[in-house]
Amino acid sequence: MNNQSILFNSIIIFALTLNVGFVYGDPDVLSLHHHYDYYAVVVMNILAMIMKFGDESAQGQMLLSTSIVAVIQLLIGTFVWSVAGESFNLTELEIIHIVIGMSIGALVANLISVTVVISKTLKSNY
Helix, strand or coil: CCCHHHHHHHHHHHHHEEEEHHHHCCCHHHCCCCCHHHHHHHHHHHHHHHHHHCCCHHHHHHHHHHHHHHHHHHHHHHHHHHHHHCCCCCCCHHHHHHHHCCCCHHHHHHHHHHHHHHHHHHHHHH
């Protein structure tokens, strides 16, 4: 049993599930998309990205690429939520729609990442 692999896979899956939890729900109901949930999504995705450094295989490069995309989109959402919303006089609803949109983009990147991990695992076992 490879504990490092288990931790790595768990972090990637946790990043995905947290992202789904944040995105899930009616975008017009602000209470369903709490900033603490988003904070957890950002932190877990950054942690997942850090863990992907050093793997020089083709799969490792794809995993790192998907993480970089996810983190950039989440950081854009963070910027909009914390700074740009007030600077551009956006309503709370407009802000949350932008943040959810960025989070959906990160969710797609996380799905690609988990798919790569699953395919890599299946190939190594057969």
